[in-house]
Amino acid sequence: MRRDLLLDRIRGCLIGGAVGDALGWPVEFRSESEIFNQYRPNGIRAYDLNAQGVAEITDDTQMALFTANGLLCAETANRRDGRAKPPRGHVAAAYQDWLYTQEADFGPDAAIRPSGVSWLNDVEGLRHRRAPGVTCLKALRLQNAAPGNTEDYVKARLNESKGCGGIMRVAPMGLMDWPDIRALDYEGAQLAAITHGHSLGYMPAAVLVHIIHRIVYPRQPEAALKEIVVEARDTVSEIFACDPFLSELRRVIDLAIDLAEHSPDGDPDNIHRLGEGWVAEETLGISLYCALKYRRDFSAGVIASVNHRGDSDSTGAITGNILGALLGYEAIEPRWTERLELRDVIMEMADDLYACQRAAESGGLETPDWTRKYARGRRKE
Numbered sequence: 001m002r003r004d005l006l007l008d009r010i011r012g013c014l015i016g017g018a019v020g021d022a023l024g025w026p027v028e029f030r031s032e033s034e035i036f037n038q039y040r041p042n043g044i045r046a047y048d049l050n051a052q053g054v055a056e057i058t059d060d061t062q063m064a065l066f067t068a069n070g071l072l073c074a075e076t077a078n079r080r081d082g083r084a085k086p087p088r089g090h091v092a093a094a095y096q097d098w099l100y101t102q103e104a105d106f107g108p109d110a111a112i113r114p115s116g117v118s119w120l121n122d123v124e125g126l127r128h129r130r131a132p133g134v135t136c137l138k139a140l141r142l143q144n145a146a147p148g149n150t151e152d153y154v155k156a157r158l159n160e161s162k163g164c165g166g167i168m169r170v171a172p173m174g175l176m177d178w179p180d181i182r183a184l185d186y187e188g189a190q191l192a193a194i195t196h197g198h199s200l201g202y203m204p205a206a207v208l209v210h211i212i213h214r215i216v217y218p219r220q221p222e223a224a225l226k227e228i229v230v231e232a233r234d235t236v237s238e239i240f241a242c243d244p245f246l247s248e249l250r251r252v253i254d255l256a257i258d259l260a261e262h263s264p265d266g267d268p269d270n271i272h273r274l275g276e277g278w279v280a281e282e283t284l285g286i287s288l289y290c291a292l293k294y295r296r297d298f299s300a301g302v303i304a305s306v307n308h309r310g311d312s313d314s315t316g317a318i319t320g321n322i323l324g325a326l327l328g329y330e331a332i333e334p335r336w337t338e339r340l341e342l343r344d345v346i347m348e349m350a351d352d353l354y355a356c357q358r359a360a361e362s363g364g365l366e367t368p369d370w371t372r373k374y375a376r377g378r379r380k381e
């Protein structure tokens with residue numbers, strides 16, 4: 001049977017991101033001398049499993065799953081109501097459910113009230129704190145205290161943060177089969193801006209969703225990754241043409257392309273030139289460098305993306321999103337998937353994203369199971 005390329009790419013994007021996240025997590029806050037001393041001689045190249053033999057995922061993957069959950073709720077509501085409302089409100093509601101999973105106490109007296117739109121709330125394995133980003137927690141707590149205060153997060157500028165907590169979770173937006181890629185890019189920025197108000201916090205997210213989308217829904221069958229990156233850079237430059245930080249975003253993207261093509265230096269040195277990845281434009285730059293350089297080798301790309309002194313799980317997650325989408329799930333070695341925490345949940349979400357894109361052909365989203373998952377506690381609008 002001919003494998004379905006779209007399904008393979010969607011699975012590859014979500015699982016690939018989780019693989020990079022899980023590989024990078026044990027070294028997220030470690031210096032390079034610590035990393036290369038502990039994992040001799042070439043750094044971490046295989047999972048450092050927990051006591052239960054599991055490769056743990058972190059907030060990057062958790063929040064990407066909630067992004068997907070929110071997107072599917074929005075798509076389901078739109079199709080049933082015959083509307084085309086942007087999904088940011090549903091995704092912001094899903095992030096409230098993620099925030100709830102980060103509470104130490106899940107009882108009736110918990111300080112955070114979940115919105116209850118996400119079936120992921122039922123997944124016990126998501127109730128772990130894995131160094132969640134402070135900006136995300138703070139922004140979402142504010143929204144929990146005062147819900148429904150905005151529908152335009154880019155304009156609202158909630159704060160001045162350009163941390164990578166916005167970009168690290170938006171890849172599922174790129175998997176949506178929207179006809180207008182500029183609208184898709186802008187929505188990617190909106191999803192990041194739910195928690196990150198600096199334009200360098202949300203413009204890189206728009207670049208990432210553009211790249212993921214063009215990989216998964218190619219205009220020409222054999223478009224090179226570099227061409228897609230350049231197109232993403234230029235489209236996002238048009239969308240945010242007046243932004244004072246656009247030149248910095250373009251500089252990082254161009255440097256990543258140049259280093260991937262021409263630099264004779266080793267990966268850690270090249271990554272240092274791009275930054276450490278704690279802020280979104282650097283996370284994007286490091287991930288683009290690794291994905292472009294290792295565009296035919298998923299394992300080599302994610303390994304390069306985590307062996308540095310910066311935010312290894314986030315650079316690993318985004319590199320994994322891109323390479324997983326590009327090469328497909330079937331190209332990811334079993335050693336990365338066998339011990340991956342919540343692999344079945346991630347696969348289920350990928351398959352639901354796929355079913356949603358194919359719903360027009362397969363007869364819609366009307367099954368009781370779909371309604372239970374994506375039309376629960378429908379938001380009043």
Ligand SMILES: [Mg+2]
Pocket residue numbers: 058059060130131313314
């Ligand atoms: Mg993390």
